[in-house]
Amino acid sequence: MNTANIELALNLLPLQLWNTLYMVFASAFFATLIGLPMGIILTITSKGHIKESPKTYKILETLVNIGRSFPFAILMVALIPFTRWIVGTSLGTTASIVPLTIGAAPFIARLIETSLKEVDKHILEAVIVMGSNPFQIITKVLLPEALPSIVSAITMTTINLVGYSTMAGLVGGGGLGQVAIQYGYNRFNTFIMIVTVTLLILLVQILQWIGGYIRESILRKRGKLSHD
């Protein structure tokens, strides 16, 4: 370890840590915004659910599968015109939020679909018998019942996005992953590599801890923690 390395780290890391947080949280937010409705539609249109519609389900499922099959680097390149249309440029930190969002939305949609399908069928049948409309079923039963599991899904997506954001370096997005690759890996600077990876580990730990905390406090409020 020498002072030049420490100076380099101080030069690079604060800004790039910020870039990582900015990319990860912004894209997690937008991905949830897109993924949540997709997950809900996937659930209610599935076989035997409240709004069964094989056609809608098939179309949406295909879309989700297409979104999930792109290697992320290719998705970034494929989305360049779309990104440029949305944020005005295809380069930089803000621009990389667009492909990160599009990459994460299908993933979160699938996780939310899984969460919603775990809601007890008997509760659903009961509210249907009571004459609730689909909107009420979704907002009053499905979402609240599945909330702890949805929180887990969002946490998991956010943590995945930390990994994805590493690829933002391809389009000049910066971030900690890019520092690890550009300075640590390509320039054989072990010190920088260790510091950035340590920061990433800490970041993931903190995200997991926050997600776990929110989930547990929801469960505790409902008095369910004991048998969860």
Added chain:
Amino acid sequence: MIKTWLFTLLTPLFFWGCSSSKEGLKIIATPVPHAEMLEFIKPDLKAQGIDLVIIVTDDYNMPNRALANKEADANFFQHIPFLDEQIKQFHYPIESLAKIEIEPMGIYSKKITSLTELKDRGVVAIPNDPTNEARALLFLQTQGVLELDNPNNAQATILNIAKNPKNLKFIEVDAAMLPRSLDDVEIAVINTNFALGANLSPLKDALALEKKDSPYANIIAIRIGEENRSDIQALKTAMTSEKMKEFILEKYKGAIMPAF
């Protein structure tokens, strides 16, 4: 491990095979374009009584080692920063005989037609891998766009920019992304192979191309002190002739430029 041993054992055999079958001026080169260029001058040297033996390889470490071990008389595959790095690492007694050709980096733009039009706070895209980033910055320095803290730093990054009179914003992206980034930036510094891949023509489209004074021109390297051997002088003359210049321009159409 076994591979390394086999390689160490077989390499001398290979060269022994070469040297016992033919006596001549032995030069190690990578296939394209270096071996092709050497093949082109082979008949001319033959006419002067010099038998040019071209040993083609794709390996980047063997040619300098073999040259230092006197298993060959010259090699033709590398640029000066690479040679410097190898000398630093292995202490080879090798020097450059002459710069021959360069795959020039170019400055490209869809917004401006000359570097003098470069606007204040314009965005400049450069490659993000170590060799190409330094090369791009050194090139921009020769164009008067910026100044580096150490003007010959072959490891420079954007952190080494000392003077940036136009307050340009530098953005480091993947080298293959650069042609795609042109719509979003004022200028981009692009390697010739990626420019060609994106249908940019170095000769027609670039605002500026690296010139023969660039350290990244590929050289013929020889052992120190052998510059005056008559066969090596003949090789140098043939490789830096007008005829060779025409051959390069004709065959590679701007992807490779003469550097002599």
